[in-house]
Amino acid sequence: MLAERLEIDPATITPDTKLESLGADSLSVIELIFDLEDEFGVKMGDERPTLVVVQDIADIVDGLVANKPQN
């Protein structure tokens, strides 16, 4: 999703890659959060999560998916 949005080769992305180094600014992070919420059916809340490296995205989504109410 990140690779597609920022038009970069997925192979260049590792868990430690800084989002900033991929060309993601504050606006593209907001777009990304929106799409992640849609994709995983989660809500990241009003406090914008601190996303610095790619692993941060995975962690926060994993956490939210794990705690997702089952229905």
Place this chain on the structure above:
Amino acid sequence: MERVVITGMGAISALGQGAGVNFQAALNGNSGIGLLQHPYAEQVTCGVAAQILTPLPELIPKAEAALFDRVSLLALAAANEAFAQSGLNIDSEQATRSSVFWGTGMGGAQTLEAGYEDLFVKGKRRVRPMTVVASMNNAAAAQIALKIGFGGAVTTYSSACVSSAQAIGEAFRAIRHGYAERAIAGGSEALLTYAVLSAWDALRVIANTDTAHPERSCKPFSKNRNGLVLGEGAAAIVLESLSSAQARGATILAELVGYGTSNDATHITKPDPAGQARAMQMALSEAQLPLSGIGYINAHGAATVAGDVAETASIKAVFGEHAKSIMVSSTKAVHGHTLGAAGALEFVISVQALRADAVPPTAFLDDPDPECDLDYVALQARHHQQLRAVMSNSFAFGGSNVALIAKKFDA
């Protein structure tokens, strides 16, 4: 006061991409109008439009796509072309004296409408995060400033169908009075959305489809005209103070010598020849040209029943006995009514007519309205003219009128 010259031009419309392409199509009377291609085409009465059906040039990285409504993409296409032609290469100090004056009727309406569709139709409970940034009326102007690096005044004019003509005129004044050294001026419009098409339908000013020849549906000054054809597009010019253009050895395309603007202040939609005449007179007086100096008028000529008669009357009121010797044509017959972009698009066509000494025709005018009795350059272009100056008229709902005059550059 500074003299103001044109050093770059750009355009994109249903006629194609590029100022030259647009002029050639207008000259040949090749229509960009066709049957409306739209997901909601069946639901709207409007059957034809002047659409850009080819993919737009790829001017931005995909990562920025969410920031751009179609109106801003069209704007960039025209502005980039004009800027490239100007050959400008400015430093950071000059950037602060460089402005953008842009016109648009409804800005990023398509983005806003997509947001409404998400909420009201698709039952979503939120809209895309960049809805504000992409749909705001100044988005196109701001993106041009950002991409080209112009850090002076960046302003947006939204006065319906004179928006971009007014933007050009105001840019002219800003340079003339020394508030800027150069400006990208023009406008863009992309309003072929379900809701906007429906709104125009409801007002009953849209042309009926010529079923045998959809491309001939817009018939300015014809007896059988019955309304306008909506179009989309953008056009831009680079304006510079003469001293700035000369200092860098720029190629000067023409001089902008007159701008007039007025409001009818009589009716919200019904045009008033007196108001139109005031705009033309103001432009003429500023241009310091005799009435015989204007060889060609690109008319507003939207092909509405009332509008074309009113404009005929206002041209007669201003030019008197000279009116019948002036070539007047409406190129809307081929590029449709591009609303907020119309003034700029038609000015770009007019300046090329001036430079080429060739006047584009009013296409499809084979059945003239006796009430419209000027020389409307019916059907065929006129080549080998000797044009000294040209005027481009734009009139709008809300009563606003604009006339712009360009003259061959004479040092």
